[in-house]
Amino acid sequence: MTTTTASKSLADEAAQVMRAVTLIKLGARMQVLESEIPKLSRERLIRLYREVKGASPPKGMLPFSEDWYLTWAPNIHTSMFANVYAFLETYSDGLDRVDLLTRAYGLYAEHFQVQGELLQMDLTRAWTFIRFRDAGILRLAGCTRCRGKFVAHAHEPSHSMVCGICRPPSRAGKTKAAAKAALERSVALAQAA
Ligand SMILES: [Zn+2]
Known part of the structure; x- marks a missing residue:
């Protein structure tokens, strides 16, 4: 792997984390995060959620009709x-x-x-x-x-x-x-x- 590719993928990952954090701050639940930020693993998203909100994401499916x-x-x-x-x-x-x-x-x-x-x-x-x-x-x-x-x-x-x-x-x-x-x-x- 060249340096350029490596730094590119680091920058991309940082961007994905920023997007996830923005969504979490605005009130996104896990279903939204998993669907819109597919490049980050579920475990990673849960950790980010806990860091931003200070609590685990609520469980269960979205009840909306x-x-x-x-x-x-x-x-x-x-x-x-x-x-x-x-x-x-x-x-x-x-x-x-x-x-x-x-x-x-x-x-x-x-x-x-x-x-x-x-x-x-x-x-x-x-x-x-x-x-x-x-x-x-x-x-x-x-x-x-x-x-x-x-x-x-x-x-x-x-x-x-x-x-x-x-x-x-x-x-x-x-x-x-x-x-x-x-x-x-x-x-x-x-x-x-
Ligand atoms: Zn009207």
């Missing part, structure tokens, strides 16, 4: 994330899935934290959404009233779709204003391109 993304507040949060993700996917060259995920999730989290709102969605849920989207189970569909794009079932007809902001449940006062601001921001971000 696609229906969670369609309930009111989670739908608005996921839609904000999904719009940012789609924007970055379209306009940022050379970003892979881990980059897209960490950047879009970072922007999503920052936005709602600035609003003083609790995050509905952790990074693992965001990752699971992308899996559902890529599998053709969920997609972004346009609201027929406000023209914003919201997460919907892929098989749901889009000509009659009305989003959760245009038709909120009665208990939804304060969150409604924050959600509207979030969607306006993601639309502005997309239009700035």
